[in-house]
Amino acid sequence: MKRGFGNANTPPASPAKPRSKPLKRPSQARAIFTVEAIFEAFVRIWLRQGWSTLTTRAVALEAGVAIGTLYDYFPSKEALLSGYVRYGIECLLARLDSEVVQPTGLSWQERVERLLEVCCNPPEPDRSMFGYDLIELEYKIAERKHQQRAYEELAGKWREVFAACHDLPRQPAGETVDAWLTSVWGGRRYCLTAQLSAAQQLAWLAETKGMLVQRVAQLH
Known part of the structure; x- marks a missing residue:
């Protein structure tokens, strides 16, 4: 041959x-x-x-x-999707900084509630950034190192939020803040993957706010 x-x-x-x-x-x-x-x-x-x-x-x-x-x-359109996800994360971090970390005169409770509102209840034009359609396509672009980097950046911003709570008598440990983020972000993603109704998601958010505020109050 x-x-x-x-x-x-x-x-x-x-x-x-x-x-x-x-x-x-x-x-x-x-x-x-x-x-x-x-x-x-x-x-x-x-x-x-x-x-x-x-x-x-x-x-x-x-x-x-x-x-x-x-x-x-x-x-490619996959590259466009990847860039869009990165853009969405950067926009979320910028909003957390401008609306939660930087404002003065907020009590720790107002700051914590605002933190959850920004992370878990985006305004209508931003919902597509982390909606069900996006999660459904995540497998096309997700890489472990990028997932870890996004988590570390978000965890760092959450730590900044609590560092800005100057009226807290005692700061939570960084590992504790990371655990709160993991619990909240995991619940938020499950709301999306399970495609819960708007009413169900709002009920979850209200309960999550209450639980986190209660947990932070125990630092006194």
Whole structure:
């Protein structure tokens, strides 16, 4: 039997797998604005038409940018999804900093309740960032190191929140704050994966607030 070209025993070459991570992150104001417009278009099409029919070309058209510009950042729709998740985490961290950590004059109870509100009850335009549709696609982009980094960043911000509670007579240990985050974030994800109703999620959030406030009050 001939070797090399035409060998019947040679398996066909597998098609190259699309890169599932963004190529770069925007740093200049104009580039940040462009990428945010791409994300907004991505979400509109995704929620309107579903993941299976979404294409990078359609996103570029909806965002009003050249397809080459989109490919400078996102070589595939999986890379676009990955970038969007990262963007969502950064937006959540920024909100926690501006709305929970930085404000002065808040009691520790107000700060804790606001912390849970921001993390667990996002405003309507932000719900797609961590909604059921996103969790359903997580397997396409999730890597252990990225999951751990996101957790560590969120845990660090929760620790900052409690450090800002200057009216607490005693600060909780960092490991305790991490455990609270794990409990709250795990419950929030289960609300989404189980697709609980809005009323059920609000009841869960109210009970979670009560339990955490009671636990923090025991630090006195």
